[in-house]
Amino acid sequence: MRGFYSRLFIAFAVLLFILLTGLGVVLGQFFHIVDIKADAIVQRKYSLYLFVLIVVTYIISLFFAARIIKHFTKPIDSVAETAEKIASGDYLARTPLVQDAQQDRLALSINQIARNLHEMSIMRGMEKERLKTLIESMGSGLLMFGREGSVNLLNGVFENTFGYTKDELIGKPFKDIGLPTNIEKIIEDVFLTEEAQEKQVKHGQTFLSVYGAPVIGKHGNWLGIIVVLHDITELIRLEEVRKDFVANVSHELRTPITSIKGFTETLLDGAMAEQNVLKEFLEIIQKESNRLQLLVDDLLELSGIEREGFDLHISKVTVAEVIQDAINIVSGKLIRKDMSIEMNDFSQITFEVDRDRLIQVMVNLLSNAINYSKEHTTIRINITESDREVIIEVKDEGIGIKQDELPRLFERFYRVDRARSRESGGTGLGLAIVKHLIEAHGGHVAVESEIGVGTSFFIVLPKGSEK
Ligand SMILES: Nc1ncnc2c1ncn2[C@@H]1O[C@H](COP(=O)(O)OP(=O)(O)OP(=O)(O)O)[C@@H](O)[C@H]1O
Numbered sequence: 313m314r315g316f317y318s319r320l321f322i323a324f325a326v327l328l329f330i331l332l333t334g335l336g337v338v339l340g341q342f343f344h345i346v347d348i349k350a351d352a353i354v355q356r357k358y359s360l361y362l363f364v365l366i367v368v369t370y371i372i373s374l375f376f377a378a379r380i381i382k383h384f385t386k387p388i389d390s391v392a393e394t395a396e397k398i399a400s401g402d403y404l405a406r407t408p409l410v411q412d413a414q415q416d417r418l419a420l421s422i423n424q425i426a427r428n429l430h431e432m433s434i435m436r437g438m439e440k441e442r443l444k445t446l447i448e449s450m451g452s453g454l455l456m457f458g459r460e461g462s463v464n465l466l467n468g469v470f471e472n473t474f475g476y477t478k479d480e481l482i483g484k485p486f487k488d489i490g491l492p493t494n495i496e497k498i499i500e501d502v503f504l505t506e507e508a509q510e511k512q513v514k515h516g517q518t519f520l521s522v523y524g525a526p527v528i529g530k531h532g533n534w535l536g537i538i539v540v541l542h543d544i545t546e547l548i549r550l551e552e553v554r555k556d557f558v559a560n561v562s563h564e565l566r567t568p569i570t571s572i573k574g575f576t577e578t579l580l581d582g583a584m585a586e587q588n589v590l591k592e593f594l595e596i597i598q599k600e601s602n603r604l605q606l607l608v609d610d611l612l613e614l615s616g617i618e619r620e621g622f623d624l625h626i627s628k629v630t631v632a633e634v635i636q637d638a639i640n641i642v643s644g645k646l647i648r649k650d651m652s653i654e655m656n657d658f659s660q661i662t663f664e665v666d667r668d669r670l671i672q673v674m675v676n677l678l679s680n681a682i683n684y685s686k687e688h689t690t691i692r693i694n695i696t697e698s699d700r701e702v703i704i705e706v707k708d709e710g711i712g713i714k715q716d717e718l719p720r721l722f723e724r725f726y727r728v729d730r731a732r733s734r735e736s737g738g739t740g741l742g743l744a745i746v747k748h749l750i751e752a753h754g755g756h757v758a759v760e761s762e763i764g765v766g767t768s769f770f771i772v773l774p775k776g777s778e779k
Pocket residue numbers: 676680681684708710711712713721726727728729733734737738739740741742743744767
């Protein structure tokens with residue numbers, strides 16, 4: 313730029329000098345300042361004048377050339393300076409206006425460019441921030457590889473799942489990361505086939521759905537690949553529960569059906585001729601049909617409670633009336649095993665619950681306490697209250713449950729001793745129903761037990777039901 317200015321300046325100076333000198337010569341001729349017939353002294357005098365005139369003209373030319381150059385180049389200088397700042401990323405740089413339409417057009421344009429770039433950089437920043445938030449909060453692990461196969465993006469979920477940090481992985485080729493081989497294989501396949509791949513992979517205790525796909529740019533060019541890892545452990549667990557449930561229901565239904573079918577066939581084959589055999593077999597068939605009915609009723613009950621929008625009929629009741637009604641229902645069994653029930657004084661305690669449902673819960677717990685205890689033992693019902701909760705404890709002196717069985721106790725069909733439980737007519741759904749009913753009230757259940765000593769079931773209910 314400086315070189316250009318110097319050349320321009322010299323050109324102007326020379327031009328002006330020629331112009332002014334030319335003008336001087338023309339004027340000299342016009343006024344006959346130089347007389348060629350004059351004597352030598354006068355000639356020398358005129359030469360001196362001429363010389364002085366040339367020097368003065370030269371100085372004036374320099375002065376005007378500098379002024380002119382400055383006048384025209386100052387706005388360009390300012391625009392150039394702004395352009396340099398914009399190029400280096402300072403989008404807030406602006407060129408001042410000089411009130412000259414032509415020169416201000418340039419300044420206005422460069423200022424507009426700066427404003428546009430500033431807006432674009434703000435928008436880009438926002439987009440970048442939005443994308444970052446999306447990537448970080450998507451709940452799935454994300455990994456992106458460039459065309460050459462090295463990592464150029466990953467999110468926090470991926471870091472946590474595999475225990476890497478961003479700094480460790482950015483720029484690393486996928487083969488060097490140390491990913492499980494099945495995931496590495498998916499990435500490799502996407503690179504080779506340039507087609508999306510999806511597979512389920514087990515990583516420690518976690519099941520992952522791994523989805524890899526090529527990233528294709530706007531103009532169809534291949535930019536790399538993206539891998540999304542979604543935790544499907546809970547889904548797999550639910551699928552297992554569903555499979556177990558179907559298997560259990562089928563098994564539970566098959567047992568009484570096989571029995572009914574067997575005894576009916578034996579009777580039809582001729583056994584019904586004998587009156588006592590006929591009676592005995594019909595009684596077995598009746599018992600098994602009752603069991604079948606109980607099972608189907610319990611299953612319908614459970615699915616009813618689980619259904620969304622299950623209605624509780626909440627009213628304010630005393631704990632004592634609920635407990636008394638439940639005891640009345642199990643009293644036959646109690647008497648048969650010569651067992652007794654002791655209680656603390658809870659006559660003043662009230663809560664807001666679905667009365668019938670809570671009686672059902674208590675009947676289930678008391679039946680278990682009776683079924684899984686020896687004769688002549690005692691069941692203790694302790695009821696305590698706090699500001700917000702009522703806690704009901706049903707404690708027996710029965711056979712007890714092993715510690716490792718406790719976490720599974722509230723699962724459907726879970727029975728510690730299948731033979732014994734079936735003997736007592738159980739379906740293994742009682743505690744599952746208890747748990748669902750209490751949770752529908754906004755409460756929760758707990759259990760403590762010791763083999764040979766006894767078992768305590770706890771029900772914690774909010775006083776004013778949340779439903
Ligand atoms: N008080 C208890 N003492 C010892 N074991 C118990 C007690 N209560 C429950 N259990 C164990 O937990 C299992 C599940 O109980 P749950 O009430 O769900 O089923 P169930 O009693 O077998 O059948 P039902 O559906 O008729 O109640 C029982 O089979 C039993 O092994």
